[in-house]
Structures are given as structure tokens and as C-alpha cells.
Amino acid sequence: MSPSSTSRQDPAVAPCPLRAGKGQVEVVVVDDREAPLSGVAVELARGTADEALRTRTDEHGVALFEGLEEGRYRFRLLDVEPALWRVLGRLPLPPRAAGAAPRWGAASQPRPLSWTCEGTESLAVLAARLGVRPSRLIDASTGQPLTPEVAPAPGTRVEVRPFSHEWTTVETGFRQVVHRIGLPLSLVVVLRDGTHHPRAHQPYLLKVWLDDEEELPAREGMTDAEGRMAQVLPARAARGEVTVSPGRDDERKVTLRFAALRATSAPEGLQERLENLGFSCGGERGQVGPKTRLAVEWFQYALGLPPSGEADEATCAALGLLHRS
Amino acid sequence: MSSLRSAAMDSRVSQLVTALLAEPSAVEPAWTRERLEPVVRRVVDRGIFSLGDVRVYVQLAESLGDDFESQRPHAWMRAWLDDASVSDPVARLHRVVRERRRREDVAAQNERKEAAFRLRHATVGEGR
The missing domain is CATH 3.10.350 (Membrane-bound Lytic Murein Transglycosylase D; Chain A)
Structure with missing residues (x-):
């Protein structure tokens, strides 16, 4: 038996498992615009073992695993479908001081989502x-x-639908750049003045808050010729605030709550759209009462449809078309 | 076995509380053992034992309130402190501290940006 194999098998001679190694693996996660993505969960596992380390990317999109033994490891993005991430490339890491020994735990098991x-x-x-x-x-x-x-x-x-959690092999001493493929959500709002004319070519400032009250950097823009403001939103956006035409008589600050509307055929969907278009349903929700019927009648009258007060197929279609959703 | 572990935890909490009370207090009213002990226990229960790291958590409680984890605006911190996607509890704590600082910076930047936006466009409007 060679001395090296003895030291590997005999726990009394084997290297201390808690001793910090010099190896480092860095995973940088970027979005579709190659901007760093924070808060993405990344898992690193030894070649064949079931032990793993988990961390999340920081504000620079970096997940750093240090104090590793030199060698090959496997990594993956946790809870992200393999079709939605890919490795763009790898770069050698500059030499750095060895980090503390990591605490290995059990690799995560795929959980039903x-x-x-x-x-x-x-x-x-x-x-x-x-x-x-x-x-x-x-x-x-x-x-x-x-x-x-x-x-x-x-x-x-x-x-x-179940999907396999694929691993990617990585060596210590390298930075992996990973593209997290996004599903962009667009916010399109048409801003109008008191006389219902589009607020064309007017400056606006949009603030957005996520569902955990995190405030995102404010975005400035200019409405287009039809008074439209268009921005891409993250999936967790919960509310926003738009300031338009600051310092003018018609300055407005509008609070937005981001949520999908119900179908036009559902009473709530009908009422939400009518309200958004300025046809008040008098606070009725969930049931079509006399005030909603009156709002439908006004809507039909405004569009030149026979004013029956009934939300028939043609009225629902016109409502969806005008509301753009 | 569990009572042994519980006794060891109690002893560690007591040591940390004593060490922190011995330090000069930066807040008014100063910490008392009765107030500080549950705060320290919360962080020790999460597997954070070193005095330096516990002090970081206590400083959060100093600036946000003893029970900040249960307050709606700070509820995200509890979620991040208990986030099993990060295996090291000390890394979770430092991630929360960094994120809090970053969020405060973004909110301050937004306020400045809004003031500048208002000033710039209001001035243009007056000039017309």
C-alpha cells in the first residue's frame, strides 16, 4: 500500500476535513442585458458526493465559494429550469487569500413547485x-x-411540470459567467389629462416597489406621442408611483398596483376595466348590480354600441380591446 | 442529549449577553439583561455564536427595534435570515446587513433623483 493511499483511508492520518483549502469558485449571474442579478440561489457540490454548499448572489451578481480543496466541482442554479440559464463562459480568477473552511451540508432535493x-x-x-x-x-x-x-x-x-436539475462542471480557480434568461413583464400605461387628451411628450418619473417593500432605482422617461409610458418590470413588482409633468398646473402623481385583471367575462374583470377607463361602477364588486349596468350602458353609448346595459360578447370584446388587456 | 445542548446554548447566550452589556452602549435607553437576552437568543438559535457576529445583529435591533423581525417593513430580513438557500448562517446575517445598506442607499438616491427631476422640469416649465 502506498503512503498516499494510507493517508486517504486512515482517518488518523488523513487531512482534517475542516482545514481551509485555497481553491475558489466564483459564479457571476447576469440577466438578459448582462446586468448583474442579485439574490439568485446557487448550489455547489463535490464531484460525486451528495454534500453541497449553497449561497445567493450578492448585489454584484457574484456567488463566491472559497476555502475549497483544489479540483472539480458541480454547480447549478437552484429552482430554475435548465432552459432558463446557460453558462456564457469562464475566466481565470486572480490569486486571492484563502477563505475560511466552508460548512458542507446535504445537497438540496428537487421539491415540487x-x-x-x-x-x-x-x-x-x-x-x-x-x-x-x-x-x-x-x-x-x-x-x-x-x-x-x-x-x-x-x-x-x-x-x-417536473424538470431535471442539471449540474455544470466547474474547476477551482475559475469565474463562471451565467446568463439567467428572463421572462420580461412590460408595464404600459396611457397617461391622459383632465380632458381625456393624451399627455404626449411629457416627462415622467417612475418608482417601483417589490413585494417585500424593496424600492428599485427610480426611472425617468418621456411619454410618446400617444401619452404612453412603457417600462419593463421585474416579476415581483407590487406597486409603483408615477409623477408626470412636474411643476406644472396639471402635475399628477399616480399610484399603481400591479396585478393581472380577471377575465372580462367575470364581474370583477368587467368592473376593474370599466373603472380604469373612467366608467364608475359605484363601488360594486363581484356582482353585477344596477350601478355596473349603468356603467356598461354609458360605455356602450360612448362606443356607439346599442346601450343595453348587458355585458354581452361584443361589449366585452370592445372593453378588452380598448383597455388593451 | 437535548437538555445538554439546551444548557450549552443557555450558557453561551448568558456569556454573550454579559459581554455585550459590558460594552459602552450607543443607544438610549441602554440595553438591560431582560431586553437583550431574547435578542441574543434569536441569533444564537440560528447558529451564530461569535461575539462579533452577534454584535452585528444586536446593532440591527438597536437601530430598528428589539422586535424588528416581526415588523412589516423589516419582515424581509427575517425571511433572509432563515433563507435555507444560503447554507452558512453567518453569511445570511452579513447578507442582510449589506442589503439593508444597499436599500437605504437606493431610497436616498431616489429622493435626490426626484428632487433633481422636479427642479429640472419645473424650471423648464417656468421658462416658457
């Missing part, structure tokens, strides 16, 4: 939240795919 809908999330929002493509979402009770245009009804249990 599911979500009970509140009725206000679109399929794109649900997919982005669960880290998968919308086509991978199914209704848990029927096993059928969900319709992309309609937000699932409140209480619907949505599941993700």
Missing part, C-alpha cells in the same frame, strides 16, 4: 416567480396546461 393563485397573477408572473417558462405550468387538479391569456381563477392550484 406549486402555487395557489390569488386570482390577480397572470401566467407570466406565476412562471417568473416559479423560475420556469409559462408553458411548463399546469392546473394541478386537471393536469391540463393553462390558457396564457387568462389569469387563473382564485384558489387554482398551479403546478410545474
Whole structure:
């Protein structure tokens, strides 16, 4: 028996497992615009063992594993479908001081991803939240795919079709650059003045807060010729605030709450759209009462449709078209 | 076995509380053993034992309130401190501290940006 194999097998002679190594692995995660992505969970495992280290990327998009023995490891993004991330390349790391010995734990097991809908999330929002493509979402009770245009009804249990969690091999001393492929959500708002004319070519400032109250950097822009403001939102955006035409008589500060609308055929969907377009339903929600019927009648009158007060197919279609959703 | 572990934890909490009370207090009213002990226990229960790291958590409690984890605006900190996607509890704590600083910076930058935006466009409007 050679001395090296003795030292490997005999715990009394083997190197202390807690001793820090000099090896480092750095994973940098970037989005579609190659900007660093923070908070992405990354797992690193030894070549064949079931032990792993987990961390999340910092504000520079960096997940650093240090104090490793030199050699080959495997890594993956946790809870992200393999189709939604890819390795762009690798670069050698500059020499650095050895870090503290890591605490290895059990590798995470794939867990079934599911979500009970509140009725206000679109399929794109649900997919982005669960880290998968919308086509991978199914209704848990029927096993059928969900319709992309309609937000699932409140209480619907949505599941993700199982996918394999693929690992990528990595060597110590290298920085891996990973592209997390995003599912962008667009916010389009048409800003109008008191006389219903578009606020064309006017400056605006948009502030956005995520669902955990994190405030994102404010964005400035200019509305287009039709008074439109368009911005890409992260999936976890919960509310926003737009200031338009500052310092002028018609300055407005508008509070936005981001949520998907219910279908036009549902009473709530009908009322939410009518309200957004300026046809008040007098506070009625969930049931079509006399005030909603009156709002429908005014809407039909404004569009030149026969004013029946009934939300028939033609009225719902016109409402969806005018509301652009 | 569990009572042995519990006794060891109690002893460690007591040591840390004593060490922290011996330090000059930066807040008014100063910490008392009764107030500080549950704060230190929360962080020790998460597997953070060194005095330096415990002090970092106590400083958070000093600036945000003893029970900051249960307050709505700071609830994200609790989620991050218990985030199993980061295996090292000390790394979780330092991640929370860094993130808090970053969020404060972003909020301050946004305020400056809004003031500049208002000033710039309001001035243009007056000039017309």
C-alpha cells in the first residue's frame, strides 16, 4: 500500500476535513442585458458526493465559494429550469487569500413547485416567480396546461411540470459567467389629462416597489406621442408611483398596483376595466348590480354600441380591446 | 442529549449577553439583561455564536427595534435570515446587513433623483 493511499483511508492520518483549502469558485449571474442579478440561489457540490454548499448572489451578481480543496466541482442554479440559464463562459480568477473552511451540508432535493393563485397573477408572473417558462405550468387538479391569456381563477392550484436539475462542471480557480434568461413583464400605461387628451411628450418619473417593500432605482422617461409610458418590470413588482409633468398646473402623481385583471367575462374583470377607463361602477364588486349596468350602458353609448346595459360578447370584446388587456 | 445542548446554548447566550452589556452602549435607553437576552437568543438559535457576529445583529435591533423581525417593513430580513438557500448562517446575517445598506442607499438616491427631476422640469416649465 502506498503512503498516499494510507493517508486517504486512515482517518488518523488523513487531512482534517475542516482545514481551509485555497481553491475558489466564483459564479457571476447576469440577466438578459448582462446586468448583474442579485439574490439568485446557487448550489455547489463535490464531484460525486451528495454534500453541497449553497449561497445567493450578492448585489454584484457574484456567488463566491472559497476555502475549497483544489479540483472539480458541480454547480447549478437552484429552482430554475435548465432552459432558463446557460453558462456564457469562464475566466481565470486572480490569486486571492484563502477563505475560511466552508460548512458542507446535504445537497438540496428537487421539491415540487406549486402555487395557489390569488386570482390577480397572470401566467407570466406565476412562471417568473416559479423560475420556469409559462408553458411548463399546469392546473394541478386537471393536469391540463393553462390558457396564457387568462389569469387563473382564485384558489387554482398551479403546478410545474417536473424538470431535471442539471449540474455544470466547474474547476477551482475559475469565474463562471451565467446568463439567467428572463421572462420580461412590460408595464404600459396611457397617461391622459383632465380632458381625456393624451399627455404626449411629457416627462415622467417612475418608482417601483417589490413585494417585500424593496424600492428599485427610480426611472425617468418621456411619454410618446400617444401619452404612453412603457417600462419593463421585474416579476415581483407590487406597486409603483408615477409623477408626470412636474411643476406644472396639471402635475399628477399616480399610484399603481400591479396585478393581472380577471377575465372580462367575470364581474370583477368587467368592473376593474370599466373603472380604469373612467366608467364608475359605484363601488360594486363581484356582482353585477344596477350601478355596473349603468356603467356598461354609458360605455356602450360612448362606443356607439346599442346601450343595453348587458355585458354581452361584443361589449366585452370592445372593453378588452380598448383597455388593451 | 437535548437538555445538554439546551444548557450549552443557555450558557453561551448568558456569556454573550454579559459581554455585550459590558460594552459602552450607543443607544438610549441602554440595553438591560431582560431586553437583550431574547435578542441574543434569536441569533444564537440560528447558529451564530461569535461575539462579533452577534454584535452585528444586536446593532440591527438597536437601530430598528428589539422586535424588528416581526415588523412589516423589516419582515424581509427575517425571511433572509432563515433563507435555507444560503447554507452558512453567518453569511445570511452579513447578507442582510449589506442589503439593508444597499436599500437605504437606493431610497436616498431616489429622493435626490426626484428632487433633481422636479427642479429640472419645473424650471423648464417656468421658462416658457
